[in-house]
Amino acid sequence: MADETYEVSEIVDELLTKKRGIKEIIKEMKNVSELMVDLAYSAILFNNNDLAEEVKGLEEEMNKLRLQIEISAMLAARTSEDASKLSGIIRVAAAAESISNAAERIADTVLRDIELHPVLKEALEEAEETVERIIVTAKSGIDGMAIKDIRDNEKYAVDILCIKRGGKWIFDPKWDVKLKTEDMVIVTGFKENVEQFKDLVK
Template identity: 90%
Template structure:
C-alpha cells in the first residue's frame, strides 16, 4: 500500500509540475497501444523474445498513463457536469489499455514458447512491413542525425516510431529530434529496408 501511495503522489507531482493535459496523455496512450500491437505481432513473426519483452515493459507504461488520466480527471472535475464529461475520457483510456493488454497476451505467447498455428504464421509472414528495435552503436552514421533527415534519406527508407533513451521512452518524436548513440529506436518499414537499416547503423 505504501508503494502505491508513493506512486500516486509522484504522478500528481509530475502532472502539476509538467502541467500535462488530458489530451496529451490520451494521445500518448494511443501511440503506446499502437506500438505495442505492432511489436507484439513482429515478436510472433520473428519469434523474437526481445520485442516481446519490450511489449511487457510498455504495459507498465500504459498502467502509469491510465493512472495519470484518472488523477487528471479527478483534479479537473469541479462539478457533477464536469465529472460526467470526463467519464467519457476515462472510458477511452480504459479502451486503449484493453488494447495494450491484448498485445501483452500476444507477446506472452512468444515468451512462453507457444507454437503458432501454421495458418496464423503464414498470414503474418505475408505482411510486407515489419517493426524492429535497433540499438544505435557508437560512431554509427546516424548518431546525431535528425529524424527528418533519416526519414528523407532514401538509403534508410524507414520510419522511427519512438526512441528509448536512458530507460525512458520518447513517443512520437519530433522531426528535429536527434538520434544518439546507445539509443534504442523502434523502426518500421518494408522488411528489406528495415534489415538494410539495421546493417547500416551497426
C-alpha cells in the same frame, strides 16, 4: 494496500511536477497502445524476447498513464457537466489500456517460450509492413543524424516510431531530434526498406 496508496501518490507527484495536461496523456496512450500492437506481433514474427519485454514494460507505463488520466479528470471536473464530458476520456483511456493488455498477452506467448505453429509466423510474415528494433552505435553512421534526415533519405525511407534513451521512451519524436549512441530505435516501413536500413547501420 499501503503499497498501492504509495504508488498513487507517486503518480500524482509525477502529474504535478511534469504538469502534463490530459491532452498530452491521452495522445501518449493512443500512440503507445498502437505501438504495442505492432511490437507484439513483431515479437512473435521474430521470436524476439527483447521486443516482448518492451511490450511488458510499456504495459506498466500504460497502467500508470490510465491512472493519471483518471486522477486528472477528477481534479479537472468542477461541475457535473464537466464531469459528464470527462467521463468519455476515462472510457477511452480504459479502452486504450485494454488494447495494451491484449498486446501484452500476445507478447506473453513469446516470453513463455510457447512453441508456435509455423502457420502463425507465415501469416505475420506476409504483412506488408514490418517493425524492427535497432541499437545506435558510434559506427552505425546514424549517430547524430536527425529523424528528418533518416525519413527523407532515399536509401532508407523508414519511419522512426520511437526512441528509448536512458530508460525513457520518446514517442513520435520531433523531426529535429538527433539520434545518439546507445539509443534503442523502433523503425517501421516496408519490409525491403527496413531490411536495407538494418544492413546499413550494422
